[in-house]
Amino acid sequence: MTETTPTTPETVLDVQGLTVDIATPDGVVHAVRGIDLAVGRGEILGVVGESGCGKSTTIKGILGLLPPNATVGADKIELAGHGDLLRTPTKKMRHVRGRRIGFVAQNPFGSLNPIYSIERQFHELQKAHGTKVSKKESREIAHAMLDGVGIVNPDRVLDGFAHQLSGGMAQRVVIALATTLSPQLLIADEPTTGLDVTVQAQIMDLISGLVRSEQRSMLLVTHDLGVIAQYAQRVVVMLDGKVVEHGRVEDVMVDPQHEYTRKLISSVPKREELHDVIG
Template sequence: MNSGSDARDDVILEIRDLEVTFHGDDGSVQAADRVSFTVRRGETVAVVGESGSGKSASVLAVLQLLPRSGNVEVRGSVRLDGRELLDADRRTLRAVRGGAVAMIFQDPMTSLNPVVRVGKQLVEMLREHRYPGGRRAAERRAVELLRVVGIPQPELRMRQFPHEFSGGMRQRVMIAMAIANEPSLLIADEPTTALDVTIQAQVLDVLRDAKAATGAAAIVITHDLGVVAELADTVVVMYGGRVVETGSAEEIFAAPRHPYTIGLMAGLPRLDADVDRLVPIPGSPPNLADPPPGCRFHPRCTLRAGRDVCATETPELREIAAGRRSACHFTEEISAEETAAEAARVSELTGVPLTGDGR
């Protein structure tokens, strides 16, 4: 096990008490509320939650990719290799984006310039950070990158436009651009959305191989627990703009310790029974313009059992075991036997092996 100083040296990204608030004519929406987590070198962290949970807003704030206007307020701390990014100037951010940190966006068709050939876009990325005076070297590297991510006939594809690629191939181009400058951190925002299951699996394989080849750490934003099972070492579960549970992927799948996480697991399709409908979490996600008091999950929570503290006091994200944290007043009441039975089913669905003690 690492010593405290070694563990600190191993942290590449540290997010502390991050708050993201959008101000509008009708009021303010706090999309991220005191979000904190760390990413270590070589680690893949999955940020999980329903739409509107604040996961994308939190991670986009890392690179100041939220709209730069008076309508967006960002507070807290985001440190990359010990360097604060929230107060970084444009020159520093320009060097970091696509260099030390690379982003794979959800929709490659809106991320790639539709009227510029794919090869030229790759070359521009390379020349910005690695080959400022060497177009020929950048072009050779661009061809190599397309080959690495499994795009056939890369020399031909270099001359084509984004609309001439399939959705899966466009996502491979985005991965090629992301790893072009060997970043230390990759961020992937819903990398398999709108792709069919077969193409999703191929893209995840490419992403995994690309990450291994560069040695980069990664943050994967997703609502898909299958993606979490495929890629994640650590899971950060968000609900209503807050982090409600963290732990290793194996621990989260084997024994979730927050009612919301248990609800996400229960909503997976079953292979061991003939059911007509999935089991959803009752109710709807909170309106972040007017969130409920106390625990934001309490209106939908089956563990609350009418207890007032859930509706009046905000539960702190506290350590419940080594490397495990949960923001629930009554996490100790969650039955290990019940979660073990649910975990066995989830493990069968996702292929994530359970830890030896189910915790």
């Protein structure tokens, strides 16, 4: 299936044998059961699956964001230029997140602090990662970042608060924050779910542009096959905590090998089928 393995020049994130076990009152749930992922430089790797397949748990496991009742195991979670994330102490992981890995969550309003101005959130982010910047410098950086994510009037947004933003704007701000410290890897968990379709197209265009222009890498988790088909280069299909199929998007989405992938793709309404169902 992968006779033409895309020989990416450099692997930025290499995950092997990742498992997540979650202890619940009713016993241990094996949420992620041994998955391998590799994200190359300048590449968007899509992770797709339905709710409960473990895709969100996977990225939370990589980021070290799981609650204490979850146990993460892996042969390795290697981040280029840093080392093994699994053996990185919790305290240091805080610096990895933000500086080396930028995270974009599904709900932008959950990522923004409602009581700080947007400007202050840029400033806090830089302070938290030990960057010594004056308020003025911080604002200049923030201004440039917002400009870079297509916000027309950055000054207004910087002085405002999260609740004054529309969903699409808030997600742009989150993306700007996530890329401020120039992490080489971005991880996005359903970044456009809940946004309007026209806004989704704009946000995804923005994200893929950011990845391409700066030669960053991205792990993109979504349930939306359209987003994967249009923006990712390679895709991993997850079911019940395991990878059932992986490969280049052109291969997997056009000629799926696994039965589950076929079922997923066939449940997206296609143009040709128009009115066949209802007659």
